[in-house]
Amino acid sequence: xxxxxxxxxxxxxxEVPESIFLFRSCTGSMEYPGTENAIKEVMNKLxxxxxxxxxxxxCSGYLLTCSVYKPELSLAVTARNLAIVERQNLxxxxxxxxxxxxxxxxxxxMKHNPAYMQMxxxxxxxxxxxxxxxxxxxxxxxxxxxxxxxxxAKVVRPLxxxxxxxxxxxxxxxxxxxxxxxxxxxxxxxEIIAAIGGTPVFYKERQACCGYSVGRGFTHKEETVxxxxxxxxxxxxxxxxxxxxxTCPGCNVGLDREQPNLNKRYEDEFNIPVIxxxxxxxxxxxxxxxxxxxxxxxxxxxxxxxxxxxxxGE
Amino acid sequence: MPREKYSDKNDNLYKQxxxxxxxxxxxxxxxxxxCVGNCPVASLSPSYNPRQVISDVLNGNSERWLKSEExxxxxxCAGCATVCPNDIQFPLLMMQLRYRAVENNYxxxxxxxxxxxxxxxxxxxxxxxxxxxGREKIRRYRSNLGTSPWPEISDRAIAEYKELFDLTGATExxxxxxxxxxxxxSLSYTEGRIIND
Ligand code: SF4
Ligand code: SF4
Numbered sequence: 001x002x003x004x005x006x007x008x009x010x011x012x013x014x015e016v017p018e019s020i021f022l023f024r025s026c027t028g029s030m031e032y033p034g035t036e037n038a039i040k041e042v043m044n045k046l047x048x049x050x051x052x053x054x055x056x057x058x059c060s061g062y063l064l065t066c067s068v069y070k071p072e073l074s075l076a077v078t079a080r081n082l083a084i085v086e087r088q089n090l091x092x093x094x095x096x097x098x099x100x101x102x103x104x105x106x107x108x109x110m111k112h113n114p115a116y117m118q119m120x121x122x123x124x125x126x127x128x129x130x131x132x133x134x135x136x137x138x139x140x141x142x143x144x145x146x147x148x149x150x151x152x153a154k155v156v157r158p159l160x161x162x163x164x165x166x167x168x169x170x171x172x173x174x175x176x177x178x179x180x181x182x183x184x185x186x187x188x189x190x191e192i193i194a195a196i197g198g199t200p201v202f203y204k205e206r207q208a209c210c211g212y213s214v215g216r217g218f219t220h221k222e223e224t225v226x227x228x229x230x231x232x233x234x235x236x237x238x239x240x241x242x243x244x245x246x247t248c249p250g251c252n253v254g255l256d257r258e259q260p261n262l263n264k265r266y267e268d269e270f271n272i273p274v275i276x277x278x279x280x281x282x283x284x285x286x287x288x289x290x291x292x293x294x295x296x297x298x299x300x301x302x303x304x305x306x307x308x309x310x311x312x313g314e
Numbered sequence: 315m316p317r318e319k320y321s322d323k324n325d326n327l328y329k330q331x332x333x334x335x336x337x338x339x340x341x342x343x344x345x346x347x348x349c350v351g352n353c354p355v356a357s358l359s360p361s362y363n364p365r366q367v368i369s370d371v372l373n374g375n376s377e378r379w380l381k382s383e384e385x386x387x388x389x390x391c392a393g394c395a396t397v398c399p400n401d402i403q404f405p406l407l408m409m410q411l412r413y414r415a416v417e418n419n420y421x422x423x424x425x426x427x428x429x430x431x432x433x434x435x436x437x438x439x440x441x442x443x444x445x446x447x448g449r450e451k452i453r454r455y456r457s458n459l460g461t462s463p464w465p466e467i468s469d470r471a472i473a474e475y476k477e478l479f480d481l482t483g484a485t486e487x488x489x490x491x492x493x494x495x496x497x498x499x500s501l502s503y504t505e506g507r508i509i510n511d
Binding site: 024026027029030031033034036037052054055056057058060062063064065066067068069070071072073076077080105109113123124126127170171173174176183184208209211213214215216218219220223224227228290291293295296 | 334335336354355358359386387388389390391392393395396397401405406409412413416423424425427428429431432435438439440441442443444452455456458459460461465466467468470471472474475477478479481482483484487488491
């Protein structure tokens with residue numbers, strides 16, 4: 001039970017990998033496609049090669065936690081996807097906390113219950129796959145932290161002290177096994193923000209979740225999601241947060257799309273753009289705006305771009 | 315007035331809920347309540363209380379939670395598990411409590427909206443691919459980025475994903491899912507009232 005909980009980035013990655021398998025996220029490639037693209041652009045600048053595979057499917061965790069999938073299906077899907085990564089002999093990098101949390105948890109369950117591993121392998125065996133449990137599952141943000149200094153050295157558009165409130169997202173912090181930071185009081189995002197010239201803001205509810213997971217954004221919007229998010233944004237606004245960053249396109253949906261509804265219901269004025277931390281890094285590293293897909297955002301980035309002196313056409 | 319009390323815990327009792335055997339250490343719960351203090355839902359809805367849920371499940375009193383609206387409020391954020399001194403994975407218990415509720419025809423209205431998503435995901439190999447109008451927007455945004463208009467998922471991936479539904483009984487499970495026999499759930503807390511009329 002008591003695996004080491006907090007590891008240093010050097011311990012997690014003794015060598016910076018030459019190639020990584022980037023696990024496609026449904027939300028990150030459809031709702032906010034700029035997320036996936038920003039990661040590709042930044043990795044390219046950092047010299048890390050990205051491998052993806054069109055045979056990979058949805059991770060199938062979200063609908064499991066919405067109680068419409070049974071674990072058997074999601075276990076088999078996880079085993080199949082990870083078997084595809086193992087074919088390439090690479091480690092798996094997620095950029096959605098959902099994909100990360102579900103794959104990590106389901107892989108953990110299979111590795112510790114031979115009967116579950118067997119069940120999954122029997123099923124995917126019919127399709128010619130075998131999952132061995134070899135590929136390590138990481139979150140892309142771990143690599144950002146490991147390469148923090150390299151990233152800082154490549155900054156061409158410093159953030160001019162932009163006040164950034166980070167949103168960690170719970171499905172990373174809850175994975176207590178060998179995560180980078182203390183799940184109870186993490187600071188590694190703030191360190192990344194500071195490294196690229198932003199001012200990290202420790203607003204009170206920074207660790208409050210997006211409220212949208214397991215479908216509550218559909219079933220309990222008024223009862224719990226909105227009052228919960230209202231607390232979060234109120235504390236962010238009070239701390240003068242100008243921009244919020246996430247590491248999960250799913251969190252983005254809750255935080256970005258819900259703000260206009262909060263404004264209506266609570267007669268407040270929240271207008272805090274929400275983007276993936278990779279998009280902010282890409283911005284600082286000079287990736288052209290049109291590669292970042294901000295047009296998908298509900299809360300416009302215009303104010304931030306003006307503030308940073310970035311022209312729309314850049 | 316009923317009190318939480320010590321009782322000889324019977325292993326099999328809580329395994330009725332933990333049918334998949336995912337929370338092997340529930341009995342080590344100290345009733346310390348740290349989970350409650352870190353639970354965003356408990357802070358909004360006082361009648362939702364993960365420590366109380368655990369205590370009731372251990373004592374074989376899960377029935378009242380199955381009939382409750384409260385269990386459908388949990389965000390699955392694992393704030394509880396993050397602070398638990400004994401690493402109890404409460405969200406994995408909650409997941410199974412919801413399965414039990416649904417088996418008993420409670421809370422179906424909270425999962426039926428996702429049947430539609432599930433049926434569509436089975437065809438797409440992706441979750442949350444919207445209807446045609448929304449798809450156009452995705453294609454436009456992606457094209458503007460200079461990437462392929464649609465996420466690069468192969469026909470093979472889509473076909474095999476669908477096949478896994480059949481091989482694991484998920485197709486049948488989804489087809490059977492209906493709210494015809496739905497039984498009502500209720501919330502036991504009303505602001506400003508001790509007893510609900
Ligand atoms: S924090 Fe853990 S040990 Fe304490 S009451 Fe909650 S589940 Fe039990
Ligand atoms: S997972 Fe559920 S019980 Fe645990 S802290 Fe989050 S809302 Fe509360």
